[in-house]
Amino acid sequence: MCTPAGVVDLTTGRLRKADPQRDLHSRATSVTPHRMETPRWRTLLTDSFREDADGQKSIDYLQLMLGHSVTGEAGTLRFPFLLLDETGGVDRSVLLDTVIRILGDYAYVVPPAFLDARSFCSEHVVEPSELHGRRLIVCEASGVGGRLDERRIRLLCSDEPIKVRQASQGYCTFAPTHQLWLTGDRRSEVFLGKHTVWRRMRILPIAQTAPKGYRPDNLASELVREEGPGILQWLIEGARRVLEGREQPVGQ
Known part of the structure; x- marks a missing residue:
């Protein structure tokens, strides 16, 4: 993983100078x-x-899920993750927004309309x-009309090579x-024949949320x-756990 100061070997966590x-x-x-x-990050997680003990298990599982995503090696475990907040709070948004900002170019936000089964949004x-x-x-995933487009979810979760047309340079593959993460405040309906996305989805529910006004808007x-370098180190530790073969984010 490339950083402003060099390249991190995710199997060891060591930083080395970039080689052109x-x-x-x-x-x-x-x-x-x-x-x-990272006291403020830890507070957000425990809140x-x-x-x-159950809360700590959820935090460990979140670290493992994010670490799995950071590796870039989803392989046969390519499935969507869902951060579910049925408390009606905004903690899920703060959590992932923080991670998105830290990962920089490695993160990408998809417009909600893209996964709305009732939307005429172009692929x-x-x-x-x-x-x-x-x-x-x-x-x-919230507010998409109650139904997600399973075909497009599968498109973003496919492990098939992606073919792209380049201007005046033909195609490249x-x-x-990437790993798909969905956030929502309820389990949107995702049905296609006899199968559902829910069978393959890994769901992590947020157990509680901070009172309104408790957190600053720009948290x-x-x-x-304040804690970005330490939070990235926490993400890298999650990746190491996965790459060492100790644990995989399954069964939750």
């Missing part, structure tokens, strides 16, 4: 990882998932070339490296500015 001969990529995070205390709203090299694809920006 081997590190040919246009994506990079917005901050450089650094081991540091969302509680501080008890070209998401250009295939925009998916090249991404790690995290995020889409708000690249392997998908995500403040978290990136």
Whole structure:
């Protein structure tokens, strides 16, 4: 993973100087990882998932899910993640907004209309070339008319090579490296024949939310500015857990 200060080996967490001969990529995070205390990030997590044993399991699972996404090696585990907040709060938005800002070019936000089964939104709203090299694809699933377009979800979760037409250069093909994340406040209907997206989806519900006015409106920006390097280090640790083969985000 490219950062402003070099390239991180996600299997070890070590940072090395970028080599122009081997590190040919246009994506990079917005901050450089650094081991540091992240009290405000920790507070956001415990406020969302509680501080008890079950809450800690949810936080560990979130780290694993995000780490899985950061690796860019979804492989056979390519499935959509859903951060579900049935409390009606905004914690899910703050959580993912913070991660999106930290991952910089590696993250991409899809317009909600793209996954709305009742929308006439063109598939070209998401250009295939925009998916090249991404790690995290995020889409708000709430307010899409109650039904998501399973075909388009499968399109974003496919492990098939993506073919893109280049101006005056013919076509190029690249392997998908992204993971789809949905956020919502209820389980939207996703049906197609006898199968549902829910069978493959990994769902992490937010257990509680902070009282209205408890958080500043620009909390995500403040978290990136004050604790961004430490939060990126937390994400990298999640990736290491996955790549070491210790754990996989399944069964939740």
